[in-house]
Amino acid sequence: MLQDPTTEERIIAAAKAVFLEKGMAGARMQDIADRAGINKALLHYYFRSKDKLFQIIFQESIQTFLPKIRMLMVESTDVDQFIRQFVPTYMNMLRMQPYLATFIINEINQHPAALWDIMKGNEEKPFPFEAFSSLVEREVASGAIRPIDPRQLWTHMMGLCIFPFLARPMLSMLLQLDAIQFDQFLDERREEIIHFITTSLQP
Amino acid sequence: MLQDPTTEERIIAAAKAVFLEKGMAGARMQDIADRAGINKALLHYYFRSKDKLFQIIFQESIQTFLPKIRMLMVESTDVDQFIRQFVPTYMNMLRMQPYLATFIINEINQHPAALWDIMKGNEEKPFPFEAFSSLVEREVASGAIRPIDPRQLWTHMMGLCIFPFLARPMLSMLLQLDAIQFDQFLDERREEIIHFITTSLQP
DNA sequence: GTCTATACGCAGATAGAC
DNA sequence: GTCTATCTGCGTATAGAC
Numbered sequence: 001m002l003q004d005p006t007t008e009e010r011i012i013a014a015a016k017a018v019f020l021e022k023g024m025a026g027a028r029m030q031d032i033a034d035r036a037g038i039n040k041a042l043l044h045y046y047f048r049s050k051d052k053l054f055q056i057i058f059q060e061s062i063q064t065f066l067p068k069i070r071m072l073m074v075e076s077t078d079v080d081q082f083i084r085q086f087v088p089t090y091m092n093m094l095r096m097q098p099y100l101a102t103f104i105i106n107e108i109n110q111h112p113a114a115l116w117d118i119m120k121g122n123e124e125k126p127f128p129f130e131a132f133s134s135l136v137e138r139e140v141a142s143g144a145i146r147p148i149d150p151r152q153l154w155t156h157m158m159g160l161c162i163f164p165f166l167a168r169p170m171l172s173m174l175l176q177l178d179a180i181q182f183d184q185f186l187d188e189r190r191e192e193i194i195h196f197i198t199t200s201l202q203p
Numbered sequence: 204m205l206q207d208p209t210t211e212e213r214i215i216a217a218a219k220a221v222f223l224e225k226g227m228a229g230a231r232m233q234d235i236a237d238r239a240g241i242n243k244a245l246l247h248y249y250f251r252s253k254d255k256l257f258q259i260i261f262q263e264s265i266q267t268f269l270p271k272i273r274m275l276m277v278e279s280t281d282v283d284q285f286i287r288q289f290v291p292t293y294m295n296m297l298r299m300q301p302y303l304a305t306f307i308i309n310e311i312n313q314h315p316a317a318l319w320d321i322m323k324g325n326e327e328k329p330f331p332f333e334a335f336s337s338l339v340e341r342e343v344a345s346g347a348i349r350p351i352d353p354r355q356l357w358t359h360m361m362g363l364c365i366f367p368f369l370a371r372p373m374l375s376m377l378l379q380l381d382a383i384q385f386d387q388f389l390d391e392r393r394e395e396i397i398h399f400i401t402t403s404l405q406p
Numbered sequence: 407g408t409c410t411a412t413a414c415g416c417a418g419a420t421a422g423a424c
Numbered sequence: 425g426t427c428t429a430t431c432t433g434c435g436t437a438t439a440g441a442c
Contacts, residue, residue, distance in 0.1 A: 007425080025229040026313070029418060042426060044419060102312060105370050109305060110229070112372040119376075127377050146402075151378050151388065152395045155367055163362030166369060167308050169315040173322075174330050175354050185354065192355045199349075200403035210407075232436065245408060247437060 008046055010036045012056070019057045020099035023106055027054075061104055062118050066126045068093065073131045079139050082132070083197055087161055088190050094165045095186065101165045129154070145201040153201075160193045211249055213239045215259070222260045223302035226309055230257075264307055265321050269329045271296060276334045282342050285335070286400055290364055291393050297368045298389065304368045332357070348404040356404075363396045 005013070014036035018027045029050055033040045047053040068089060076082035094101055108115050119126050129150075136150040164171060164186060172182050208216070217239035221230045232253055236243045250256040271292060279285035297304055311318050322329050332353075339353040367374060367389060375385050 022313075023226075023228065023309075025226065028416095030416095039427065040418080041420080041428080045425075048419095050418065102309070105373060106226075106305070106309060108373050109371075110225075112376070115373065115376055129377060129379075149391065149395070151380075152392060154378070155374065155392070156363060156396075156399060158370070159362040159366030160359060162370075163366050164358055167361070167365075168312075170308060170311050170318065171358065173315070173318055174332060175357070176332075177354075188352065189355060189358070192352070193359075196359060196403050199405075200399050202402075231434095233434095242409065243436080244410080244438080248407075251437095253436065 007036075007038065007042070011038070011043060011046055011053075012060075015053050016057050016060070019054060020061070020097070020103040023103065024054050024110070058104075058107055058114060059118055061100060062115065064093070064097070064100065065104060070124075070126055070128060073128050076132075076135060079135055079145060079201070080198060082135065083157065084194055086157060087193050087197075090161045091186065091190055091193075094162065098165060098168070101162050105166065143203055146203045148201065153197075156197065157193075160196070164189065210239075210241065210245070214241070214246060214249055214256075215263075218256050219260050219263070222257060223264070223300070223306040226306065227257050227313070261307075261310055261317060262321055264303060265318065267296070267300070267303065268307060273327075273329055273331060276331050279335075279338060282338055282348060282404070283401060285338065286360065287397055289360060290396050290400075293364045294389065294393055294396075297365065301368060301371070304365050308369065346406055349406045351404065356400075359400065363399070367392065 011032070014032045015027075017035060018032045022028075022031075027050075029040050029043055032053075033043055036043075043053065047056070069086075072082060072086050072089065076085065132154060133150040136145070136148065136153060139145045140147050168182065171177070172179075175185075177185055214235070217235045218230075220238060221235045225231075225234075230253075232243050232246055235256075236246055239246075246256065250259070272289075275285060275289050275292065279288065335357060336353040339348070339351065339356060342348045343350050371385065374380070375382075378388075380388055
């Protein structure tokens with residue numbers, strides 16, 4: 001993207017910012033237009049309706065989320081390595097887009113079918129949980145890690161990584177952390193999570 | 204509450220249901236009126252505006268959330284006991300009100316100041332984090348548990364318990380769990396979390 | 407207290423000039 | 425392609441009868 005962004009690109013960028021911050025119900029077309037430096041009519045000229053525009057942003061957001069997981073899942077050879085790659089990769093992504101997690105989770109809560117539509121639209125399976133699952137089961141069988149339900153372990157990992165981003169304002173208030181302190185808290189958290197999970201998996 | 208509920212009570216109950224499911228921006232006064240079995244005008248007669256009504260529901264929700272934590276915090280004598288009480292208590296509460304966590308977190312994200320207003324309105328400190336903090340530090344010092352930042356441990360606990368409720372539709376899709384299976388998953392999760400945390404804290 | 411009818415403003419969407 | 429002006433419907437809120 002070396003040239004100046006086209007109007008369409010500016011709209012997409014503006015829409016992403018507004019939708020992610022406010023959600024579908026809270027977002028205003030006027031805000032998107034203002035942020036893109038154009039007027040409302042032009043939004044409709046390019047994307048027809050708020051709903052259409054939202055679909056695009058939602059889909060793009062999911063596509064930021066899932067493929068990275070997919071890659072790590074199919075490429076990993078053991079649980080320990082998977083954790084050590086997953087945690088920092090995921091947390092860094094969320095750090096760059098602080099509203100991403102909240103947005104996706106909320107909109108899926110409001111329209112559960114939307115995720116399904118996207119997933120079945122993909123050729124290759126976007127979320128090959130079995131890859132992770134069999135990895136875990138193999139190591140449980142060999143005694144490399146303690147017995148654990150792969151679904152529970154998966155939820156542990158996701159929860160530990162994502163939760164601080166979802167609950168950031170609440171946490172920073174309860175723990176009394178300003179912006180800088182919270183960033184540092186997140187920095188330290190990467191190693192802490194890895195340590196937390198791996199020690200708990202010891203047989 | 205042995206008598207029939209008053210109109211005011213019916214409105215509050217209806218408003219709670221709608222606001223928790225849809226959020227402030229997504230909720231409709233018409234939906235609340237329908238659910239309460241009255242008409243829109245009566246809502247305004249009792250509560251003046253949507254915003255006023257929302258404030259009440261938001262405040263009540265926070266009051267469901269925090270005092271329980273507070274009680275466990277000040278009453279606990281050691282970390283292990285705290286965890287074993289906190290996890291099932293909290294998860295059971297969330298189970299009874301599945302939308303509570305999502306609602307609170309979202310609305311705090313949209314209006315961070317709102318939480319602060321409520322907390323300072325209280326006489327006694329609603330969230331005595333120091334109680335938990337010193338508990339942890341004492342046991343770290345005595346070697347009962349491994350060294351850990353109390354704030355990180357706190358976030359671990361919250362995240363592990365709350366996340367499955369926040370991400371329920373996403374998880375049930377990715378892990379392919381229907382409603383019954385998801386409930387069972389949550390049942391098993393209580394013990395799993397306790398085990399997960401306590402083993403990881405061993406020195 | 408509870409209703410019907412209605413006012414009012416906001417936000418999404420369209421028409422049409424340039 | 426981009427703008428100004430306008431239409432339309434929806435959602436909050438009020439007026440007023442009962």
